[in-house]
Amino acid sequence: MLRIGITGGIGSGKSVVARLFATLGVPVYDSDSRAKWVMATDLVLREQLQAAFGVEAYDGDGQLNRPYLAKVAFHDAAQLARLNALVHPRVGADFAAWTAAQQAAGYAYILKEAALLYESGAYRTLDGIITVFAPADVRAARVLRRDAHRTAADVQAIMGKQLSEEEKLARADYVVYNDDSQLVLPQVLALDAGFRMGNK
Structure with a gap:
């Protein structure tokens, strides 16, 4: 079974392209949502995060305190690292278990969707990488239309x-070019056909 990564900068349309693959019956591991799930349910990781960032990392109901963690870590490179x-190894273990289940089910290939495939080092565990491309100005405009709470400075x-x-x-x-210069679906269909034949 091929393990294919799919990545792209914010606003590139990576998630839209991943959903097209999912519509074709391809299992897609959404790293962002799975990471949130692991952070909420993995008791070992919970202890590690509270030891590193304080008990405030989780609220009184035991739920992950995302605003607190974002405030503490997002603008501090050392804290973010x-x-x-702490998080990436636990998500990596979750991905390994998920992948084994898909392989046992007989799928020809799976996709791992992640914005930070290269930055996290996760690309090393994959057989190939799809990048969804759109120019920076197009991506910034898409994000500002999509996310009313973000400013241009936030996006940058x-x-x-x-x-x-x-x-x-x-x-x-x-x-996959998602820069409005060509249709996305034919590109996805061509890749899907190749992956189903075991091409990488």
């Missing part, structure tokens, strides 16, 4: 923490 060093800050599109393109095995 500390957070990722997020982009600044992600690998550049040029670097992602250089390292990608496959590219």
Whole structure:
């Protein structure tokens, strides 16, 4: 079973492309939502996060205190690295268990969707990487239309923490262009056909 990563900068349309694959019956591991689930349910990780960031990392009901963690870690590179060093291994273990279940079910390939595939090192566990590409100005405009709570400065800050599109393109095995220059679905269908034949 092939393990294919799919990544792209904020506003690239990575999640939309992943949903197209899912519509074709491909199992998709959404790293962002799974990470939130692991952080909420993994008792070992809960203890680690509270030891590292204080009991405030979880609220009185035992739920992850995301606003608190974002305030503590997002704008501090050292704290963000500390957070990722705790979370990424636990999410990696969850992905390994999920992948084993998909393989046992007989799927030809699976997708792992993640904005930070390269930054986290997760790309090393995969057989190939799809980058969903759109220029920075197009991505920024999409995010501002989609997320009313974000400012242009917010979007630029997020982009600044992600690998550049040029670097992602250089390292990608496959590219889906979502820059309004061509249709996305035919690109997805072509990749799907290849992966089902075991091409990587």
